[in-house]
Amino acid sequence: MSSTVHTQAPANQETLGMWLGVLGVAFFAITLPMTRLATGTADAPQLSPWFVTLGRAALAGLLSAVFLLVTRSPRPQAHQWKPLGMAVLGNVIGYPLLLAYALRVVTASHAAVITALLPLVSAMVAAWVLHQRARPGFWICAAVGSALVVLFSVLRASQHTGGGFGFEWADLLLVGAVIAASFGYIYGAQVTPALGAERVICWVCVLALPLTLPATVLLWPQQPVATSAWVGFVYVGVFSMWIGFFAWYRGLALGGALRVSQTQLLQPFLSILAAVPLLGEALDAVTLGFAAAVVVTVVISKKLSQSPAARAPLARSP
Template identity: 85%
Template sequence: MKRHRDETLGMWLGVLGVAFFAVTLPMTRLATGTQADPQLSPWFVTLGRAALAGVLSTTFLVVTRAPRPQPNHWRPLGMAVLGNAIGYPLLLAYALRVVSASHAAVITALLPLVTAACAAWVLHQRARLGFWLCAVAGSTLVVVFSLLRASGHGTGFGFEWADLLLVGAVFAASLGYIYGAQVTPALGAERVICWVCVLALPVTLPGTIVLWPREPVAASAWVGFVYVGVFSMWMGFFAWYRGLAMGGALRVSQTQLLQPFLSILAAMPLLGEPLDIVTLGFAAAVVATVIAGKRLSQPATPAALAPASR
């Protein structure tokens, strides 16, 4: 009975973490503004959110008396800093000044598939042919979506540069996740993100002070900034990692498939973006390739040892 309660709570914590991450897209756009109405600079949002999370992380590590990482942990943590604390938020912030949050949700929906591909590359894990076919299919859908959107915006039959930034953001986040995962067994899941944020503080804190805006900024931009610093960069990982631990990584990780749809829904009240059926359709198609890719990324189970259905 207790195990069942833990699994149920873990699933809901996973959904909560995904919801926190999903709202990152519209909140980042609130923080940075648009090209026509810029607010906080992408560099300030990137460094500032990591600095805010770093201060919270320092407090957490001191209160919990967390042990220091071992010398062999610093390199993976450093790579996670470059991917998750700098690369992903910076590229995302610049892209969201140009494209809508709903648009970005379609491209970032590839994140679970790209993370698995990066794991195969970095960790030398072998993946089945079906997985790579799904990766190609998902990437093709994103390319077609980007080309259609660029054509519809009058920029010709080609990519918008912001889409290339989003693709870069996806790869940066994926590599950060993989290197962070390498030290998770030793440090503990929740402490990894804390050490990542603390390790970045010598750069992010001075950078935040230097880049502090000198011109008036809309209150909504500050709301978006505080959100991405407290929830996207820090608290969301606590709910997500705890959910994975309590509910089982295999089951709870499936909740990540909700993220693009939650981002699109959140963009409606926060940014006034309309519910675009084409965008929603492409998001569903990309998620379908992610589902198929996850199933095909596992080695085939012999019939005699097939697990019972759950």
């Protein structure tokens, strides 16, 4: 009886971790169309990419400060500041800034071609930083799932542009955004078991507040801005930068960063679903077919990943 209970508890935790990962990804998925609304395009600019990046972090930082005070959260220990600092560089500055600049040039569908690589890059970073291991079948599923997402995104991009997919300078920004986000996610996950999922993102945002708050005031727009741009800005500040990480970091901690990171394979498809009401894009059968195929790879990769007993600890002291 005792053995059954102990076996069932980790399994339930992993399942909960996967669902929390999906919830976090759902919040993050809407970031693409909302960022597009906030920044506008090169022809019709709204909020500047720098203001969106630093302003959303400042908004999340103020909310985080309130949360930490209300919950009387203790300060992180000395060895935890490094991973928190890496999360600041990756999730507060690197990813949103590079994404915002790229989305002024390319469409959300085009951006999905590159950001679809995020799950595979996150898994590679997790294996390197957290010393996690998985069977070869896991990596095959990760590669197949990523290839499906990239293929689907390329098809959509070519349909929207009326031609082939060309690699341009904005794609380099998106590659940098993927790398930055991956490191931010994994370093944040490294200290989640000790600090708690909610406190990790809160400390990350508060740590950046001395920079982001005054910069937001200085960069406050002087020209009229569309209401839709402000809606996009508030969303990326409250949900993309704050609440989404509550679910995401908790999911990484419970389910394992290697496995839960694969739920990001769903992100391009959720972005497309969100873009239907936000950007007026149409939903077609090809989208649903590719989404179903990617879901299968996520499920299989979870089954092929290593057992909980063999998994290396998520939190490691430097």
